[in-house]
Amino acid sequence: MGPRGEKSNDGLFRTIGSLTVFLGAFSYAWLRLKTKRRSSSPFVRLLVKWFDKLHKYTGYSAIVLIAIHGTYFLTQAAIKRETYTGIAAFALLLSLGIYGFLIRRVPYKHMQKIHFLLATAFAFAALLHAGGTAIMATLSVVVFWGIVWLIEQKSKPSED
Numbered sequence: 381m382g383p384r385g386e387k388s389n390d391g392l393f394r395t396i397g398s399l400t401v402f403l404g405a406f407s408y409a410w411l412r413l414k415t416k417r418r419s420s421s422p423f424v425r426l427l428v429k430w431f432d433k434l435h436k437y438t439g440y441s442a443i444v445l446i447a448i449h450g451t452y453f454l455t456q457a458a459i460k461r462e463t464y465t466g467i468a469a470f471a472l473l474l475s476l477g478i479y480g481f482l483i484r485r486v487p488y489k490h491m492q493k494i495h496f497l498l499a500t501a502f503a504f505a506a507l508l509h510a511g512g513t514a515i516m517a518t519l520s521v522v523v524f525w526g527i528v529w530l531i532e533q534k535s536k537p538s539e540d
Contacts, residue, residue: 389452397449397466398513401506403442404473405517408499410435412525421535424528436480443477446470462509469505476502 410431416424450470453463476498483491506514 393449393452396445400442400445401510401514401517403438405521407435407439409521409524419532421531424531443473465509469509472502472505
């Protein structure tokens with residue numbers, strides 16, 4: 381037993397869950413960046429390219445890591461309120477990954493909107509499940525979007 385009556389591996393698997401929330405936040409940040417492909421800032425355009433390439437990998441990594449996190453806690457811990465919100469978050473993330481995989485393969489015009497709605501639902505489920513970690517990840521995304529906006533404002537040509 382570790383501190384506060386936790387099993388010795390609980391900390392590792394909690395960290396995996398926290399990492400998953402931040403990977404999800406990274407992927408969610410793409411939602412705003414993808415509209416910046418023609419930004420006047422070369423740095424923002426570079427960010428767009430990186431996020432475009434990485435957002436799929438961070439999303440799929442989040443699914444794998446959350447499966448590891450969830451499997452551990454479902455098999456090693458007592459069922460608590462957090463268990464149900466975690467299962468809901470996992471189901472949303474898995475659905476999100478499936479839709480992300482299908483977006484380019486299935487010609488259905490609402491696929492991107494459904495993908496966005498699932499991402500937002502996952503964000504809310506993560507907030508309920510992970511609490512402070514998800515709040516920090518969400519605030520990180522908002523701050524990142526604000527920084528990107530500031531960079532774009534600085535790079536716009538002046539109207540003189």
